[in-house]
Amino acid sequence: MSTLPLTERLEGHRRVRDWLGDRILLLLTFGASAAAVAVMVAIVYKLVDASHLAISKFGISFLWGTVWDANPAKNVFGAGTLIYGTVVTSLIALVVAVPLAIAIALFLSELAPRGVRGIVGSLVETLAAVPSVVLGLWGILVMGPFVADHLEPWLHRWFGFIPIFSGSPSSSGVLVAGLVLAIMVVPIVASICRELFVSVPDELEEGALALGATRWEMVRGVILHSSRPGIAAAVILGLGRAIGEAIAVTQVIGAATDIHVSLFAPGDTLASRIAGQYQGAVSNVQISALFYLGLILLVIGLLTNLLAQVIVRRFDVQRAGAR
Amino acid sequence: MAAAERALTLRGNARVRRRRIVNRLVEGVATIAALAAVAMLGLVVWSIAKRGAGDLSWGFLTKSLPLFGEPGGGIAPLIVGSAILVGIATAIALPVGVCIAVFLQEFASPRVRAPIQLVIDLMNGLPSIVIGIFVFGLLVYGHPQNGLAGAYGLAIVMLPLITRATQEVLRLVPSAQREGALALGASRWRTVVGIILPSALGGILTGTVLAVARAAGETAPLLFATSIYATTVQWDPRHALPNIPTQIFIWSESPDPADHKRAWASALVLMLFVLVTSLVARAAFVRSRRKLSR
DSSP states (O other), rough: OOOOOHHHHHHHHHHHHHHHHHHHHHHHHHHHHHHHHHHHHHHHHHHHHHHHHHHHHHHHGGGTTOOOOOOOTEEOOOOHHHHHHHHHHHHHHHHHHHHHHHHHHHHHIIIOOOEEEEHHHHHHHHHHSSSHHHHHHHHHIIIIIIIIIIIIHHHHHHHTTTTOOOSSSOOOSHHHHHHHHHHHHHHHHHHHHHHHTTTSSHHHHHHHHHHOHHHHHHIIIIIIIHHHHHHHHHHHHHHHHHHHOHHHHHHHHOOOOOSSSSTTSSOOOOOHHHTTTTOOOHHHHHHHHHHHHHHHHHHHHHHHHHEEEEEHHHHHHHHHHOO | OOHHHHHHHHHHHHHHHHHHHHHHHHHHHHHHHHHHHHHHHHHHHHHHHHHHHHTTHHHHHOOOOOOOOOOOOOOOHHHHHHHHHHHHHHHHHHHHHHHHIIIIIIOOOHHHHHEEEEEEEHHHHSSSHHHHHHHHHIIITSSSSOOOHHHHHHHHHHHHHHHHHHHHHHHOOOHHHHHHHHTTTHHHHHIIIIIHHHHHHHHHHHHHHHHHHHHTTOHHHHHHTTOOOOOEEEOOOTTTTOHHHHHHHHHHHOOHHHHHHHHHHHHHOOOOOHHHHHHHHHHHHHHHHHHHHH
């Protein structure tokens, strides 16, 4: 190349600018990433720090204490009722949503004609876009009364001998909350499962069909069988969503302070108790107890997500190895 | 002839018939399940439209909130407040999210990428009420409620969504473009700013719009930060800002049927916004993806 001083100077100029630009961009993008990590650390730190008062006062027995009394004379708080409510509502949601979601995913990946596939698929995903406060509003004013008038009397009539279906129907309670959660969980599990099912190698599916299996036998033996870990991860992610949902549950669950055996009765969950007390917390201990609840939710949220990640990662390796 | 006979014997075989019936049954169940999900969406949208449309009027969109127990009123303060909150959240989450995605896809070595990716994924799975109470503890407790705190909460909700969407399109940018630019002697930052980001722009915008639609409906991060507010339009995010999701929540908890009607009409406004934006974004995404992968 030429050795003219001018171009050399320009060349040097450019080199400095490029060097600087590269550094700045790297710094900027790394800084943003570090900030995200810092926010995550801050969340953990803040929740631990702010729940310190409640932790030192109630200790680990907070987890099974069933009294929640904000009366200044007592000021005793426990999450037992709420953990029970969280477990029961999430179980109802999963029992209803998982089979439904897997069936939807099978329809979308195996049965539906191409045109229908896209439309139904995006409609199912749109269901996930409905804001939870809107779903809760619908739950308390439309679904609740329907459940109280039709579903609960029916359950009571045929299964009333089981304690969980005893008691009188009500339009807000644990069952309604579980069903609303199910509506939120279905699109999550369905869209993950659909991707899993689509990614099953065609040779395996065709092999099963060529051996004379019916479509269902192929689905059961090949698709469901080889996707089991992935389905488990999807269910765990759905569970995480159900456990963490606050707003819609607060609207429909009826905020009870004690445990009822009947699913028709009101209850409360960890998340909905926090949301329900947004204006009501008076003492420092009570606020700290709310942070304690938040900390429990955070730990559950992190654990469910990590578990799902681990499963997916091992599963990906497995599938890559199988190819 | 022989084939026909075999087909006949096949049909006569009870086991085969049972297998076929079971197959039909399962196919039917799967189809019904998919239809049920679609019907559920239809039911929700329809009942909101039916109950909300009657009270939706120009006055409802432009008037101040009703004072306690008074009839009438509108949701102008809620619309303005929600727009400000989501606007601030987007202004924070969009640049940060894109930067993180660029770092992860273009710069980070696998060993650095893994933990940051994990943090983004965990952030995505955080219950939004946890974000709400975190923001409350950090920025609101001991201070008056303020819109900025709510906006930060929404930004935490949006950040992983935008990062993931951007990562996905960055992965789709053909490596030939990247290598071509570098081979011509362009520096890394010129390649990123001049070549990669422009061709990923469509996907980034789509991801942002989807995140906006999600944030517009989030209540939990706002509940502790900006839920006690004036009934008139507020512009200053240093004070509590009225917003649509929180007000729907408050109205839905009220025993007053008039509040329920307002909640339905507000829910219709929110749903229209969310559905239209996410459908448009999805359609645009499919198009831009097709263009990129061509």
